[in-house]
Amino acid sequence: MRIRGSRGRGALLRMKRRDWRAMLAELGRRGHGTIESGAFLLASKDGDLTRVTRVIYYDDLDPDCLVGGIHFHGLAYDKLWALCRTDGLKVVGDVHTHPAGWVEQSDIDRGSPMVAQQGHVAVIVPHFAQRPTDPSDVSVHLYDGRGWTSWTGTEAAARLFVRRFV
Ligand SMILES: [Zn+2]
Numbered sequence: 001m002r003i004r005g006s007r008g009r010g011a012l013l014r015m016k017r018r019d020w021r022a023m024l025a026e027l028g029r030r031g032h033g034t035i036e037s038g039a040f041l042l043a044s045k046d047g048d049l050t051r052v053t054r055v056i057y058y059d060d061l062d063p064d065c066l067v068g069g070i071h072f073h074g075l076a077y078d079k080l081w082a083l084c085r086t087d088g089l090k091v092v093g094d095v096h097t098h099p100a101g102w103v104e105q106s107d108i109d110r111g112s113p114m115v116a117q118q119g120h121v122a123v124i125v126p127h128f129a130q131r132p133t134d135p136s137d138v139s140v141h142l143y144d145g146r147g148w149t150s151w152t153g154t155e156a157a158a159r160l161f162v163r164r165f166v
Pocket residue numbers: 096097098105106109124
């Protein structure tokens with residue numbers, strides 16, 4: 001399969017490279033190399049749902065949620081849904097960091113999707129996002145309503161399309 005140079009057909013999520021880098025920098029800053037951090041990935045509700053146009057960091061919705069792992073509290077979802085309503089957005093995925101090179105889902109990641117909706121995509125970034133990270137360094141997980149399909153390496157990069165223009 002050709003990945004480099006492809007148009008991103010089959011991608012589950014697309015992000016502008018500038019947005020991708022800014023997101024990684026924020027995740028790294030918020031976890032400061034010692035704890036996990038994360039964010040919701042949103043798309044315009046009436047547009048291309050694979051195109052991530054907004055990133056909402058967990059700790060902006062729930063300041064107490066970064067406790068080593070991530071314990072996002074139910075009430076913070078109200079803020080998220082309100083924001084989706086006012087800004088015409090839909091949550092299409094989420095991203096969170098893991099320590100070292102570990103990008104497999106934890107039991108909690110698997111058992112408690114941040115949004116338990118078919119088609120939701122979860123991305124896991126290694127090294128607490130403290131290093132330059134390409135899509136082929138992360139893992140991508142697609143929720144089908146009951147379980148997950150997971151990809152790493154070039155397979156992950158084929159599903160997470162990061163380019164200058166998307
Ligand atoms: Zn995790």
